[in-house]
Amino acid sequence: MNQLAFGLIAADDIDPARSPHWLLPEDAELIFGTISSILVFAVLYKFGWPLFKKALAARTESIQSAMDESETKLADAQTEAAEIRSAAGDIDAERQRLFAEADTEAESILAEGRARLDEEIVELREAAESDIALIGSRASGEIRGEISTLSRRAVDRALAGGMLDDAMQQELIESFISKVGAS
Amino acid sequence: MSDARVQGYAKALFEVARAEGTLDEVEDELFRFARSYESSDELRTALSDEGIPAAKRQAIIEDLLGGKATPTTIQLVSMVVGSGRTRDLPAIIDKLVARASSSKNLAVAEVRSAVPLTDDQQARLKAALANATGSDVNLKVVVDPSIIGGIVATVGDTVIDGSVRTRVDQLKSRL
Incomplete structure (x- = not known):
């Protein structure tokens, strides 16, 4: 205490414009400063370090938790991505299958349609040919009937008008006699 | 009957x-x-x-x-x-x-003609029918204008038709 007081008194005597060293403090100041610093550090170590350590641990735990969560989410995302890729693959396969089925069905429908059209064309052609033949036959029959009717009328008129004269009658008789005699 | x-x-x-x-x-x-x-x-x-x-x-x-x-x-x-x-x-x-006819060993020949036959025609026709049937015939001539022309001769079941009527009917049938 005395030393301190002495130092303070002595300091009063020292010229403030003059310093024992341009960098180093006075011994007393160094001692008191060192002690004060040690005290401060001790207090900080005693009371501040646990808090700092605790905060650091909490922070570490929080970061670890966040990292774990991120890993979990990453795994989930990867799983979901795999499922999505799988589903996409299934969808693609299903799409291909549907396309293939659609193509097959379309070809079948097309083939059936063509076959049906061919059958209809054949039926229509046959019906048309039948109609044509029927019409032709009918027309032919009508013409024959008309010719027959006209011919009969012509024969009847010729007979009614005395078709055969005496010479022709005699010729017919002689012809008959000759044929019968030759048989 | x-x-x-x-x-x-x-x-x-x-x-x-x-x-x-x-x-x-x-x-x-x-x-x-x-x-x-x-x-x-x-x-x-x-x-x-x-x-x-x-x-x-x-x-x-x-x-x-x-x-x-x-x-x-x-x-x-x-x-x-x-x-x-x-x-x-x-x-x-x-x-x-x-x-x-049978009593004279003759077959009856019924002859239908559109116009009357002369004696010569009847004689030749009688001979022709005898030749055709193989037996002498008793010629019976009937004038039948409905046959139009020619002759139809019937001897037993044999009919020799040379009439115009039959030809006309056949023609009509074909027509």
């Missing part, structure tokens, strides 16, 4: 004509009369009408055949008409002709 009765009448007529010695003439006249009877609706109606007394129908016969046929022919037809067998007259006469 039964065939036996027709045969009986034919036999009776045949015997009468043969007894009279006019079989050929009577046979020919009866044949012509039968054909006339078949072709004439009016004559057929008049002679077969039971409502007309038999005497009157016999008088019609005498009017028709008087001067054109022998008395035997007239009497034979009158007998058949008087006995009520007028409808069977053609069948009876045909049997008579067949019997007469």
